[in-house]
Amino acid sequence: MHDNETGTADERQTGLFKLDVHPWVFFSSAAIIVLFVGLTIFFENTVDNLFNLVQGAVSKYAGWFFVGTMNLILIYVVSLLFGRFGDIRLGGEGAKPEFSTLGWFAMLFSAGMGIGLLFYGVAEPMFHYVASPMAEPGTPAAARVAMDFTFLHWGLHPWSIYALVGLALGFFAFNKGLPLSIRSVFYPLLGERIYGPIGNVIDIMATVATMFGVATSLGLGVQQVNAGLSHLLDFIPQNASVQLVLIAGITMIATWSVVRGLDSGIKLLSQLNVVVAALLMCFVLLFGPTLFILNAFIENIGVYVQNFASLSTWNETYNDTDWQNGWTVFYWGWWIAWSPFVGMFIARVSYGRTIREFIKGVLLVPTLVTFLWVTVFGDTALHIEMFGDGGLAKAVQENIPVSLFVMLESLPLSEISSVVAIIVIITFFVTSSDSGSLVIDIITAGGNTEPPVIQRVFWAVMEGAVAAALLLGGGLVALQTAAISTGLPFAIILLGMCWSLHLGLVHYKTGQGFELGVQGYQGPEFETHATRKMPTFGRRQFWLTEALQRNPAVAMRPRPSPAFQIEGSSGRGEPSKPTETPTGGKS
Numbered sequence: 001m002h003d004n005e006t007g008t009a010d011e012r013q014t015g016l017f018k019l020d021v022h023p024w025v026f027f028s029s030a031a032i033i034v035l036f037v038g039l040t041i042f043f044e045n046t047v048d049n050l051f052n053l054v055q056g057a058v059s060k061y062a063g064w065f066f067v068g069t070m071n072l073i074l075i076y077v078v079s080l081l082f083g084r085f086g087d088i089r090l091g092g093e094g095a096k097p098e099f100s101t102l103g104w105f106a107m108l109f110s111a112g113m114g115i116g117l118l119f120y121g122v123a124e125p126m127f128h129y130v131a132s133p134m135a136e137p138g139t140p141a142a143a144r145v146a147m148d149f150t151f152l153h154w155g156l157h158p159w160s161i162y163a164l165v166g167l168a169l170g171f172f173a174f175n176k177g178l179p180l181s182i183r184s185v186f187y188p189l190l191g192e193r194i195y196g197p198i199g200n201v202i203d204i205m206a207t208v209a210t211m212f213g214v215a216t217s218l219g220l221g222v223q224q225v226n227a228g229l230s231h232l233l234d235f236i237p238q239n240a241s242v243q244l245v246l247i248a249g250i251t252m253i254a255t256w257s258v259v260r261g262l263d264s265g266i267k268l269l270s271q272l273n274v275v276v277a278a279l280l281m282c283f284v285l286l287f288g289p290t291l292f293i294l295n296a297f298i299e300n301i302g303v304y305v306q307n308f309a310s311l312s313t314w315n316e317t318y319n320d321t322d323w324q325n326g327w328t329v330f331y332w333g334w335w336i337a338w339s340p341f342v343g344m345f346i347a348r349v350s351y352g353r354t355i356r357e358f359i360k361g362v363l364l365v366p367t368l369v370t371f372l373w374v375t376v377f378g379d380t381a382l383h384i385e386m387f388g389d390g391g392l393a394k395a396v397q398e399n400i401p402v403s404l405f406v407m408l409e410s411l412p413l414s415e416i417s418s419v420v421a422i423i424v425i426i427t428f429f430v431t432s433s434d435s436g437s438l439v440i441d442i443i444t445a446g447g448n449t450e451p452p453v454i455q456r457v458f459w460a461v462m463e464g465a466v467a468a469a470l471l472l473g474g475g476l477v478a479l480q481t482a483a484i485s486t487g488l489p490f491a492i493i494l495l496g497m498c499w500s501l502h503l504g505l506v507h508y509k510t511g512q513g514f515e516l517g518v519q520g521y522q523g524p525e526f527e528t529h530a531t532r533k534m535p536t537f538g539r540r541q542f543w544l545t546e547a548l549q550r551n552p553a554v555a556m557r558p559r560p561s562p563a564f565q566i567e568g569s570s571g572r573g574e575p576s577k578p579t580e581t582p583t584g585g586k587s
Helices: 009-013 023-042 044-082 101-112 115-130 140-154 156-175 182-195 197-232 240-287 290-306 308-313 328-348 355-387 392-398 400-409 414-444 453-472 475-509 546-550
Strands: 017-021 515-520 540-544 562-567
Touching: 017 023, 017 453, 023 197, 023 414, 023 453, 044 156, 044 308, 044 328, 044 355, 044 475, 101 240, 101 355, 115 140, 115 197, 115 355, 115 392, 115 400, 115 414, 140 156, 140 290, 140 308, 140 328, 140 355, 156 182, 156 328, 156 355, 156 475, 182 197, 182 475, 197 240, 197 328, 197 400, 197 414, 197 453, 197 475, 240 290, 240 355, 240 414, 240 453, 290 308, 290 355, 328 414, 328 475, 355 392, 355 400, 392 400, 400 414, 414 453
Parallel strands: none
Antiparallel strands: 017 540, 515 562
């Protein structure tokens, strides 16, 4: 870049409207998502029917694959916890954690569950209680089965998925010096092909899966905010128009947060919503059936452990029913679709943790907190239905989003607790949106962890648009379909990720590293300037400043395009000198 052509380098770097992206990943992902939003809005009835068809087909023919994938990944992650690789530190021996343990846990929990627990914490146990797949509905046995399935859907399995993706990304980024992007994990399997079309496809799939996984949660969250406001204020209806307004308003807050960045925006909101959520949970615990909840917490964990193997592998083979399709298969697809987002976010905030510490923190602690939350809210609802005034099961069946507020209505200070619940939902909404925006931005920017503000704004707004389109295109069915249909292809990627991470860990333990080198970019020539900030994949910058507007021809002038390649055992190219890793060692 010549400064006398377009102003100083600083002017170019600080341009307000600067894109810094991987062109193939960014524009392809954006085009797929925008096309989906457009088709959903303009062909609402047709898309609604299509959602129902796709959901039924994926659930029926791929349910076994989801169940098998989730179990295999959990087994692999647990093996890492007790295996010989547990002492490896993300970032190398000298790496120090970037965040406090409390702040780390707050961000893990906010990104990993959030809205879903508020939406289903009351509703799911009640649904299983009145429509139990393994017990007579409405009996104590049905109540135990209800909590057992709820623990299954929110317990070790989803967090093992997040742990796998987060660990793989953290290891290859912080220990091997590769860009923080999904394709980096596959270097042991694909070698330098991660820089080509195969790598692009992996990142595009991760971006689309993340977008629809996050949008599913945002859609559930805005339905619940609308239900809560309508329950408290009679003049607010519960319909799509109100939900669209809420999406717009909350997306604006999320945009502000993601613009503020990880430290001042996302971390602050994550800690805030965990504190407020904990206050809400303590309120229900103290003013609800406290002794019943405490007894149930111990019993629920015991039943979960006893029935873990049978429930984890249950496929309705001999029942000739489709109960599992609407629940377990949906959840597995949803967690898999969420995994690129949550995994990358966890990797981003887990620098300096050992593998054993990482898995304990990501797999065990959030699972126990989730179990406590589900017990407090779910068993309070069951107690009301079994030993109290009842009516909650009927309310849940008629209107899922309002179930939390109907339950709170049976406790003292219900108006205050309902307002607090709405605040918690909104803050979880915001942290899910801004964390998702940041992660998608990192992937589409070739692994750049500090992408320009305008890109963060774009993806935050896009998440709101997708959530709105899903609500218009079929409501809850559309949200469920988006989760399982995008989760299916990414499940295949996750299985490959297990094997690739294993190879990377084996080579790391035996000293078989690899080097990073700078070579001439061999890909297609985009008429923009290439960046050279290591380590990223094929980033290009697009500037739109006053200087460039005065001389647009300069802005589009092609430049030499250096990019970073990896030198492995393939022998391609000249090996370069080892480069410094984030901890100052050699990669």
